Structures are given as C-alpha cells and as structure tokens.
Amino acid sequence: xxxxxxxxxxxxxxxxxxxxxxxxxxxxxxxxxxxxxxxxxxxxxxxxxxxxxxxxxxxxxxxxxxxxxxxxxxxxxxxxxxxxxxxxxxxxxxxxxxxxxxxxxxxxxxxxxxxxxxxxxxxxxxxxxxxxxxxxxxxxxxxxxxxxxxxxxxxxxxxxxxxxxxxxxxxxxxxxxxxxxxxxxxxxxxxxxxxxxxxxxxxxxxxxxxxxxxxxxxxxxxxxxxxxxxxxxxxxxxxxxxxxxxxxxxxxxxxxxxxxxxxxxxxxxxxxxxxxxxxxxxxxxxxxxxxxxxxxxxxxxxxxxx
Amino acid sequence: xxxxxxxxxxxxxxxxxxxxxxxxxxxxxxxxxxxxxxxxxxxxxxxxxxxxxxxxxxxxxxxxxxxxxxxxxxxxxxxx
Numbered sequence: 305x306x307x308x309x310x311x312x313x314x315x316x317x318x319x320x321x322x323x324x325x326x327x328x329x330x331x332x333x334x335x336x337x338x339x340x341x342x343x344x345x346x347x348x349x350x351x352x353x354x355x356x357x358x359x360x361x362x363x364x365x366x367x368x369x370x371x372x373x374x375x376x377x378x379x380x381x382x383x384x385x386x387x388x389x390x391x392x393x394x395x396x397x398x399x400x401x402x403x404x405x406x407x408x409x410x411x412x413x414x415x416x417x418x419x420x421x422x423x424x425x426x427x428x429x430x431x432x433x434x435x436x437x438x439x440x441x442x443x444x445x446x447x448x449x450x451x452x453x454x455x456x457x458x459x460x461x462x463x464x465x466x467x468x469x470x471x472x473x474x475x476x477x478x479x480x481x482x483x484x485x486x487x488x489x490x491x492x493x494x495x496x497x498x499x500x501x502x503x504x505x506x507x508x509x510x511x512x513x514x515x516x517x518x519x520x521x522x523x524x525x526x527x528x529x530x531x532x533x534x535x536x537x538x539x540x541x542x543x544x545x546x547x548x549x550x551x552x553x554x555x556x557x558x559x560x561x562x563x564x565x566x567x568x569x570x571x572x573x574x575x576x577x578x579x580x581x582x583x584x585x586x587x588x589x590x591x592x593x594x595x596x597x598x599x600x601x602x603x604x605x606x607x608x609x610x
Numbered sequence: 611x612x613x614x615x616x617x618x619x620x621x622x623x624x625x626x627x628x629x630x631x632x633x634x635x636x637x638x639x640x641x642x643x644x645x646x647x648x649x650x651x652x653x654x655x656x657x658x659x660x661x662x663x664x665x666x667x668x669x670x671x672x673x674x675x676x677x678x679x680x681x682x683x684x685x686x687x688x689x690x
C-alpha cells in the first residue's frame with residue numbers, strides 16, 4: 305500500500321500486526337512502545353523523522369483505547385494524570401534542549417547512549433530485585449486484585465522509602481483519592497519532569513521510567529500507575545504529534561493503519577492487567593528496559609541506528 | 611471453567627475475523643479517499659493538518675473501540 309504523505313510503500317498487514325503487538329504491551333504495561341515501533345518502522349524503509357512523528361500519532365490513538373478500558377476498571381487517576389502532563393511537557397522541552405547542547409559540543413551520541421544504557425539496566429535490576437522480594441515475602445499477594453480496594457493495597461518491598469517520601473509535607477499537598485495517596489505537588493512535578501526529561505533526551509514516551517517511578521516514588525498502586533500513565537501519555541503524545549506534524553514528520557495514514565491493530569491489542573493488554581497482581585506486572589515489566597538497552601548497545605557497536 | 615475459556619476464545623476468534631474484514635474494507639475505502647486530501651493539507655496548511663491528525667486519531671480510537679465492544683457483545687450473546 306502506498307502512503308502519499310511520506311512516499312513510503314508498506315504492507316498494511318505488517319503495520320496492523322505491529323500495532324497489535326505494541327498495543328498489547330501498551331495496554332498491559334502503560335508504555336508507548338516506541339522502542340519497538342521506531343525500529344519496526346525504520347526496517348520497512350520509513351525515514352527516521354517520519355518514524356518518530358508517526359509513532360507518536362499512533363501512540364495517541366492506542367492510549368485513548370487503553371485508557372477507556374482501564375477507566376472502566378477504575379485504573380485511572382485523572383487528577384494525577386493532568387498534573388503530571390505539565391511536568392512531562394516541561395521536562396521534554398528541556399531534554400530536547402540538552403540534546404541540542406550536546407550536539408553543539410559534538411558528543412551527543414556517546415553521552416546519550418551511555419546514559420540510556422545505565423538508566424535502562426538500573427531500572428530493570430531494581431524492579432527485578434523489588435518484585436521478586438515482594439513476591440517471596442508473605443505480604444506480596446500473588447492473587448489478582450478483585451476490587452478497587454484490593455488494587456489500592458499493592459505491597460512493595462520499597463514501601464518504607466515511598467512512605468517517607470509521602471511524609472514530606474511540602475506545601476501544597478495534593479490529595480489523590482482515586483489512588484489513595486496524599487503527596488506534595490512538588491514530588492509529582494519532579495517525577496513527571498524527570499520522565500519528560502528522559503523522553504526529550506532519549507526519545508519515545510519514557511513510560512519505562514514514569515511507570516516505575518509512579519509506583520516506587522509516588523506510591524501509586526501498579527494498576528493505577530499503568531492506567532494513569534497511559535492517560536498522561538495521551539496528553540504528552542498529542543503535544544508531540546502536533547509539534548512533529550507542524551515540522552512535517554507525521555504520516556497520519558500510516559498511524560491510522562497501525563492503530564487498527566493497536567485498538568484490539570490495547571484492549572487485550574488492559575483486560576490482562578485484571579488477572580495479575582501488582583508485583584507480577586512489575587516483574588513482567590523487567591525485560592522492556594533491557595530491550596531498550598540492547599537496541600542502544602547494538603547501535604553503539606555497529607553504528608546503524610535502528 | 612474450561613468451557614468458559616473455550617467460549618471466550620471462540621468469541622474472540624470470530625470477533626478478530628469480522629474485525630479483519632471491516633479493517634481491510636476501511637483501508638481500501640476510507641483511507642484511499644482520505645489520502646489525497648490529507649496530503650494536500652500537509653503540503654499547504656501544516657497547522658490544520660496537525661490538528662486534523664490528532665482529531666482523526668482520537669476519532670478512530672473511539673469508533674474502533676465501540677465497534678469491537680459491539681462485536682464482542684453480539685458474538686458472546688450468540689455463543690451463549
């Protein structure tokens with residue numbers, strides 16, 4: 305099938321299947337999945353700039369589907385998502401500026417590669433340690449939560465640190481009844497800003513950083529962190545889509561075709577979260593940042609950006 | 611329990627098959643006709659194109675989710 309905006313010729317079946325797979329990952333883990341979609345679009349010959357912009361557009365649609373499904377299960381904290389969107393957008397802008405500074409200094413590729421490998425491996429190592437420890441301990445219930453109250457009780461071996469962060473009474477405090485958390489606004493802004501910073505610095509939506517930090521720093525139950533992260537992604541990815549479209553980097557027809565598969569995948573992913581306890585979702589999340597690290601190491605070693 | 615799982619999987623397989631037919635029709639009818647207009651917008655009115663792109667994406671998301679929900683409800687009703 306020919307896509308006149310980007311001038312690419314790509315099989316719609318390939319796009320729909322790719323969207324389906326990324327949709328399942330997004331619905332289940334609350335990530336955009338650009339670490340797979342970007343290379344998958346590049347492989348079929350789409351220019352890098354179109355791959356980035358078009359992927360963002362498809363993420364908007366996929367997240368809308370997943371959020372509607374998660375919302376039906378009570379997994380979305382709208383207040384938290386709206387606050388986080390501000391921090392994410394500000395962070396993304398500064399991350400993009402940092403990239404420009406490094407470009408001028410002439411060592412952007414090496415710095416970004418080393419930082420991203422360190423971040424990805426650290427997240428995976430920490431999550432595998434924490435989720436396994438929680439699952440082994442008595443408090444780590446392995447049964448899937450059957451009610452909203454059960455979802456709010458999401459045990460973690462990192463609870464003591466999370467509770468002490470929630471204890472910082474820095475005005476203004478924000479009450480998040482949907483998540484069962486009261487926390488300083490500045491902590492929320494800080495977490496979302498860091499997520500946005502990595503998004504602007506490393507590319508993609510940075511869900512691999514935001515989802516774990518919502519759980520471990522803010523103390524949001526895993527199911528709600530997944531749903532709320534997706535809601536926040538709708539806002540930040542829409543912003544990204546708009547800016548990329550203005551720069552001529554979005555082929556919306558490719559995104560629409562990808563989304564036909566993602567719409568089903570995202571629903572399946574969201575429904576699947578209902579059958580897993582929080583620590584199990586966190587343990588299953590571990591390979592995602594490692595895939596990101598593997599892609600960066602491959603790029604660093606071969607010089608081919610995939 | 612096994613019967614219930616088999617019924618759910620069967621309903622899902624039927625839904626996927628019907629959905630695939632609808633999607634193929636959508637590729638060739640709607641996207642084919644939209645292509646020219648969107649390309650013109652992208653070349654001449656970037657801001658309008660950017661807004662239209664987001665609206666199209668969200669609109670398709672809502673429509674497809676409703677289609678899949680209705681399909682699943684219909685198919686589950688019949689298999690029961």
